[in-house]
Amino acid sequence: MANPPEAALSSKPAEPVRIAPAPATPAAAPPGEADEVAFDIKNFSLWYGPRQALQDVSIRLPARKVTAIIGPSGCGKSTFLRALNRMHELTPGTRLEGSLRHFGQDLYGPGVEAVSIRRRIGMVFQKSNPFPTMSIAENVLVGLRLNGIRDKAVLQGRLEESLRMAALWDEVKDTLNRPGTSLSGGQQQRLCIARSLAVQPETLLMDEPCSALDPIATAKIEDLIQTLRAKYTVVIVTHNMQQAARCSDRTAFFYMGRLIEFGETRKMFTNPSNPQTEAYVSGRFG
Amino acid sequence: MNASPYLPTPGYARWRKAKSTAVTAVLVACALVVIAPLFLVIYFLLRQGYSAIDLNFFTQLPKPTGVPGGGMANAIVGTITLLAMAAVIGVPLGVMGGVYLAEYGSDRVNNWLRFAADVLNGVPSIVWGMVVYLMLVVPFKTFSAYAGGTALGLMMIPLVMRTTEEVLILVPQSYREAALALGVARWKVIMVIVVRTALKGIATGVIVAMARIAGETAPLLFTALGNNFWNHNLKEPISALPLQIFAYAISPYDDWHRQAWAGALVLMALILALNILVRVLSRDRRLTT
Numbered sequence: 001m002a003n004p005p006e007a008a009l010s011s012k013p014a015e016p017v018r019i020a021p022a023p024a025t026p027a028a029a030p031p032g033e034a035d036e037v038a039f040d041i042k043n044f045s046l047w048y049g050p051r052q053a054l055q056d057v058s059i060r061l062p063a064r065k066v067t068a069i070i071g072p073s074g075c076g077k078s079t080f081l082r083a084l085n086r087m088h089e090l091t092p093g094t095r096l097e098g099s100l101r102h103f104g105q106d107l108y109g110p111g112v113e114a115v116s117i118r119r120r121i122g123m124v125f126q127k128s129n130p131f132p133t134m135s136i137a138e139n140v141l142v143g144l145r146l147n148g149i150r151d152k153a154v155l156q157g158r159l160e161e162s163l164r165m166a167a168l169w170d171e172v173k174d175t176l177n178r179p180g181t182s183l184s185g186g187q188q189q190r191l192c193i194a195r196s197l198a199v200q201p202e203t204l205l206m207d208e209p210c211s212a213l214d215p216i217a218t219a220k221i222e223d224l225i226q227t228l229r230a231k232y233t234v235v236i237v238t239h240n241m242q243q244a245a246r247c248s249d250r251t252a253f254f255y256m257g258r259l260i261e262f263g264e265t266r267k268m269f270t271n272p273s274n275p276q277t278e279a280y281v282s283g284r285f286g
Numbered sequence: 287m288n289a290s291p292y293l294p295t296p297g298y299a300r301w302r303k304a305k306s307t308a309v310t311a312v313l314v315a316c317a318l319v320v321i322a323p324l325f326l327v328i329y330f331l332l333r334q335g336y337s338a339i340d341l342n343f344f345t346q347l348p349k350p351t352g353v354p355g356g357g358m359a360n361a362i363v364g365t366i367t368l369l370a371m372a373a374v375i376g377v378p379l380g381v382m383g384g385v386y387l388a389e390y391g392s393d394r395v396n397n398w399l400r401f402a403a404d405v406l407n408g409v410p411s412i413v414w415g416m417v418v419y420l421m422l423v424v425p426f427k428t429f430s431a432y433a434g435g436t437a438l439g440l441m442m443i444p445l446v447m448r449t450t451e452e453v454l455i456l457v458p459q460s461y462r463e464a465a466l467a468l469g470v471a472r473w474k475v476i477m478v479i480v481v482r483t484a485l486k487g488i489a490t491g492v493i494v495a496m497a498r499i500a501g502e503t504a505p506l507l508f509t510a511l512g513n514n515f516w517n518h519n520l521k522e523p524i525s526a527l528p529l530q531i532f533a534y535a536i537s538p539y540d541d542w543h544r545q546a547w548a549g550a551l552v553l554m555a556l557i558l559a560l561n562i563l564v565r566v567l568s569r570d571r572r573l574t575t
Contacts, residue, residue, distance in 0.1 A: 087463060119469025129460040133482050143468035146478060192464065199468050 037103075038063040038203055038233040039084060044098035046076075046083055048091065053079045056098075057259045059252060063103070066225055066234045068248035068265065070241060072280070076257040077237045081205050084235065085121035086114040103202065119147070122196035126208040128188035130180030130195070136172050139180040139191055143199040158198050166194035167224050186217025193224065203233040211239060222247045241281055245269045253277045327554065335551035338544040343552075348514050348530070351539040358549050360516050361530040364431075365553070367517070368510060368526055369496055371435025376442025377492055381481075383443065384450025384488075389476050403444035412504035414441055419508035431517055431524035434510025438499045445498060449491025453484040490567045497560035501553055503528035527553045 039061040046054040054076045061067045069077045082088040083096065086107065100107040107117055130139045138145075140162050141155050149155060159176070163169040168190040172183070180191055189209060196204060206225075210218040225247050228234055238244050244251050244265065251268040253260045253276075261268065261277040272278045279285050294302070342357045349356030383403075387396055414437045422433040457480050465475040481488070506512075512529035513522070527549050534546035 085467065087467060090459075090463065090466070114466075115469050115471050117469075118467055122469075123463075123467035125460060125463065125467075127460060129458070129464045131461060131464070131479060131483070133485075142465070142478075143470060146465075146468070146470045146474045195464075196468065201469075 036063040037061070039235075040099075040101040040104075042099045044083070044096065044100060046079060046088070046094060046096040048079075049093040053257055054083075054096075055257045059259055059262055061233070061235060062250060063233045064229060064231070065249040066229050066236060066247055067250045067252060068244035069235065069237045069252045069254060070239075070244050070280070071254035071260075072285070073239075075254040077254045078207055080254065081123075081207055081235060081237050084203075084205055085118045085123055087118075087123060089114060119199060120201055121203045121205060122199065122201035123205045123207065124189070124193050124196055124209045126211055128185060128192050128212070130183070130188050130191050132179070132181050134180055135177045136180050136183070136191060137176040140194050140198050143195060147199065162194040162198040165197050165224075165227070166190045167220060167227075168194055184217070186213050186220060189213060189217070189221060190224065193221075197228075197232075201232070203235065204228065206234065206236040208237055208239060210243065218243070241269075241283075253280060255280070331547065331551040331554055334544070335547035335549075338548035339551065343545075343548055347516070348545075351537070351542055354541075356545065358525075358527065358530050358545065358552070360513065361525040361527045361549065362552065364510070364513070364517060364525040364529075365500065365527045365556070367431060367520075367524060368435050368438055368506070369500060371431065371520075372438035372442050372499060373492070373496065375436060375439025376446055376495065380443045380446025380492075380495070381450050381488060383447040384454060385476060385481065387447065387451040388454035389480065400448070403447050406444040407448075410504075411441065411502050412507070415505040415508045418505065423509060426521070428521065429509060429511035429523040431510060431520040431522070434506045434524060434526065435520075437505035437509045438502060441499050441502065441505065442495045445495035446491055449494065450484075450488050453487030453491065454480060456487065457483045486567055490564050493560050493564050493567070497557045497564075500557055500560065501528055503532055507532075527556075 037060045039059070041060070042058045044054060044057045045052065057080065069080065071077045079088060083100065084102070084107070088094050096108070102117070102121060106112065130136075131142065134142060137159055140159050144155060144158060149158075160169060160173075163172065168187060171187060172178075172191075175182075180188065183191060189212075193204075193209075210221050213221065222243065225234055225236065229249075236244075236248065248265045250263065251265045252262040253268065253272075253274075255276055261272055261274040263273075268277060269281050272281060342355045343359075344357060344362065345359050346355060346357030347360055348358065383399070387399055391399060418433050418437040418440070422436055423429055461479055461483060462475055465479045466472065470479075506526050506529050510526055510529065511523040512533060513525040517524040531546045531549040531553065534542040534549065537543070
């Protein structure tokens with residue numbers, strides 16, 4: 001085995017095997033520097049055709065922390081998340097303004113390809129979506145294989161490391177060749193997380209990853225998010241305010257396409273400065 | 287006698303029931319009439335053709351009238367050859383066209399493409415024969431298997447294109463998004479994830495198109511022409527079951543008529559087999575795996 005299994009979960013994360021040289025990332029943050037910025041977003045607006053979905057959002061999301069994005073349906077939180085790795089481009093007729101930088105790289109700069117952005121910024125979706133034609137192992141490795149990785153030892157190492165990081169290895173290690181769709185809903189979602197981790201992104205976006213899961217499966221994913229924080233920047237959209245309070249460091253509250261308030265999760269839920277935030281987190285609307 | 291003034295009287299209820307029974311009977315009769323032709327076809331083919339089918343029919347070349355023991359081996363092989371050639375032309379072009387329609391084309395372009403494909407589907411098959419005659423027979427001064435296969439292949443393209451498009455659209459968008467979010471290039475996502483997921487549906491569409499063209503006669507009249515002997519060179523005329531059936535059926539000889547019926551029975555069995563294969567492939571009702 002290329003990577004000893006404990007490497008994945010130890011406090012000293014294994015040096016990831018980069019698929020391609022990572023584009024200009026700033027030098028590693030000085031130790032103790034708590035506020036390295038992952039996403040630096042300024043005056044960001046987005047339109048679907050004539051309808052404006054996001055208005056003038058400026059926000060700095062910290063690196064290697066969990067940021068939760070909350071807000072009522074239609075407030076633009078999913079749109080915001082999808083713009084972070086350019087997934088919204090799949091919707092025809094979208095247009096945006098403003099500046100979005102990820103570790104210094106302009107996401108929408110000239111010549112920047114969506115493919116290379118998505119390699120660095122992975123995404124987990126609301127509904128688990130393992131590829132139905134592939135086994136558990138093939139699902140985890142598909143991103144590497146399609147990016148040209150052929151080395152058996154590397155693939156085997158990434159397979160185990162990714163599944164361990166997604167807290168799924170012990171449940172599937174003997175059934176790696178069974179179809180990915182044979183797993184339970186919660187296992188499928190963790191398989192999708194392992195699939196995203198296998199290509200070693202720097203940031204993981206999660207779009208309501210637990211909304212289709214039962215409480216036990218949800219708890220497992222929330223635990224998993226806690227362990228991911230050591231290595232990854234996580235941005236999670238959630239409808240569930242308890243979930244945001246439980247597993248995030250920072251919380252951003254969106255309403256009607258605007259960022260209303262952003263701050264420490266504890267403060268947002270106990271002592272928000274904006275009355276709209278207060279009304280939403282206390283359940284008075286939304 | 288009853289509490290509600292709105293309940294029907296017993297007489298009215300009986301009348302309503304009678305009406306319901308009558309309408310149901312008419313519908314059942316219509317359904318029977320719809321499927322009856324299939325049984326008529328099978329009945330006549332079996333009655334007329336069964337006696338002429340023996341081992342010779344599958345192994346021998348056609349014999350002159352009056353000589354016992356002739357068969358249609360060359361026509362059976364010819365039909366399979368022509369179908370293979372048609373597939374070589376029709377499957378890649380049709381599938382790639384379908385991928386374009388489902389994954390790339392803008393609405394405006396797609397509307398025109400779909401319209402063109404639907405018109406092509408409606409082009410009379412004899413017209414295909416005449417066009418290919420001018421394209422491939424006149425310039426090379428010979429009827430050929432190539433010309434016949436091309437005519438059938440051109441007919442396949444719009445059929446395969448439309449079914450491919452339909453099954454690709456059934457592949458959930460979430461699979462495309464999941465693969466794109468891994469930083470995989472779009473063409474790879476389409477080839478490895480989308481097309482692979484829909485492979486069974488695409489295969490089904492291809493077989494449906496093959497079954498559709500297997501019995502075509504008119505496009506072969508001016509292209510493959512027919513041949514009473516084995517075809518050893520695809521640049522030369524080749525026999526096909528529908529051509530041989532046509533030639534024998536319009537002849538004045540009884541033994542040739544029997545052979546024509548037998549040929550029709552074999553052709554029908556081939557098409558039935560292709561259709562059963564389609565049913566097996568799409569048994570789980572979803573066209574995607």
